Amino acid sequence: MSSFLYFILPALGGYTLTSVYLLRNPLILHRKKRTAFHCTHISHRGGSGERIESTMEAFTHAVEQGTQMLELDCHLTHDGHVVVSHDENLQRQTGHDVTISSLNLQDLPLYKEKLEVTFYAGRYSSGADRKFALLEDVFRKFPEMPVSIEIKENNSQLIEKVSNLVKTYNREDITVWASVNSRIMKRCRTVNDSMPYSFTVNRGVLLLLLYYSGLLPFVPLGESLLQFYLPSIINRTFIPEVRILRNRLVICLLEKVTMRKSLFNHLAARGIQVHLFVCNKDEDIKSAFDVGATGVMTDYPTVLSSYLHRNRRQD
DSSP states (O other): OHHHHHHHHHHHHHHHHHHHHHHHHHHGGGGGOOOOOOSSSEEEEETTSSSSSSHHHHHHHHTTTSSSEEEEEEOTTSSSOOEOSSBBBHHHHHHHOOOOGGSOOGGGOOOOEEEOOTTTOOOEOOOOOOEEEHHHHHHHTTTSSSEEEESSSHHHHHHHHHHHHHHHHHHHSEEEEESSSSSHHHHHHHHHOOSSBBBBHHHHHHHHHHHHTTTTGSSSSOOEEEEEOOGGGBTTTTOOOOOOOOOOOHHHHHHHHHHHHHHHHHHHHTTOOOEEEEOHHHHHHHHHHHTTSSSSEEOOOOHHHHHHHHHHHHO
């Protein structure tokens, strides 16, 4: 036993020291990623707290307030148009219990006149524009604006049409594949592997396991972005559908495990941007940057711009 410890303890010590050193100096082993954009200010659903979410008015307002990236979701209508919408079922957004995939573009209902902000319970947004936007319209109006597109359904036709639009408007370097589902992400990357992409849930869990085991500095990563909840907002401004996330002890544990500044600094040093969401108050924005986020996603682009201006964080 003593001879075993004689060899194993120095080996473990050497491994630990090497891992810690490379965690802080990742460019010894890895080439830094060079994305065509670096975004500090990201507008969630186009800034759904200040205008009705995902409308052209919302996107236009967010850009006017200085946002550096638009975050949105896409679905496919029955007649094959790529529509910007967070939900496939339109009950929450329009009051009509119908799905986008069951309707032709011309038959889509209007958004409600006032729409509750998902990540700020009790707050509502409104605006003159209540029409669903087409992804093509967003690309056409904002040709140089980085866009993060979350794909929520494993629909090959949708993914191919999104990819074709990205290629048509020559924006593969500034449009991001995003999905929580690894199977969907695999299909997205199979269709178009020229676009940068973000971590899925499974890949995020693996990232944490690599970090806590000390293996992360030795492992190559294909992703260009990590987009994740700021845990402190859960159960305060957003009541999640997943029951376990309504437990404050679970949220506290999630925060302790995931909000690791050394992890985020390591990713940033490797050129992987870390975007925390959805931060709608100054204290949440500050918490995100303090823990090492390179960018913040918000429903209130004016609030975030004001914070960045006061704190000189805008690039």
